[in-house]
Amino acid sequence: MTNTIYNKIKDFKKRFPTTIAWRLKAHSKVAAEHINDDEEVLYAFAAQKLPSVFNVTSTYAIVITDKRILLAQKRLLFGYFYYTITPDMFNDLTIKMGILWGRVIIDTVKETVNLTFISKDALREIETVLSKYMMQEKRQYESELTDEEHDKLKEELKDISKNGEQ
Numbered sequence: 554m555t556n557t558i559y560n561k562i563k564d565f566k567k568r569f570p571t572t573i574a575w576r577l578k579a580h581s582k583v584a585a586e587h588i589n590d591d592e593e594v595l596y597a598f599a600a601q602k603l604p605s606v607f608n609v610t611s612t613y614a615i616v617i618t619d620k621r622i623l624l625a626q627k628r629l630l631f632g633y634f635y636y637t638i639t640p641d642m643f644n645d646l647t648i649k650m651g652i653l654w655g656r657v658i659i660d661t662v663k664e665t666v667n668l669t670f671i672s673k674d675a676l677r678e679i680e681t682v683l684s685k686y687m688m689q690e691k692r693q694y695e696s697e698l699t700d701e702e703h704d705k706l707k708e709e710l711k712d713i714s715k716n717g718e719q
Contacts, residue, residue, distance in 0.1 A: 561597035569672035574599035580614035640690035
């Protein structure tokens with residue numbers, strides 16, 4: 554699972570090289586430890602998780618599975634940080650574009666997650682993936698989504714992860 558996540562993040566970095574991210578393999582390994590056997594990785598990218606523009610050492614691996622969003626960071630010396638966002642906790646998504654980088658803000662019931670130093674060009678793809686994913690998952694909670702629609706979304710998100718947004 555570590556290689557799957559790492560390869561998706563590496564593909565993201567190849568498509569959007571101006572995104573600031575460090576130690577991708579270590580962060581991917583932490584995320585892989587928390588993926589359950591019945592989950593499938595659909596999309597993954599890297600970003601800084603802090604609202605401060607002065608802290609560029611807080612890279613997280615952000616992984617979207619068919620059940621939730623995971624944020625994982627391997628600390629420099631020992632330990633790690635791990636967060637999960639389930640669809641029922643998701644409130645809103647905000648995208649902000651600056652001169653060089655952009656910011657993705659995920660508003661949840663408990664907190665606001667700021668993902669920063671993301672390439673401006675990547676913002677549209679991330680917004681598309683997160684919006685489609687959350688809309689479909691919320692519909693599924695309400696039993697409006699058929700299995701065929703859910704499978705189609707999973708394939709679409711995996712394709713975007715591999716080839717980028719067309």
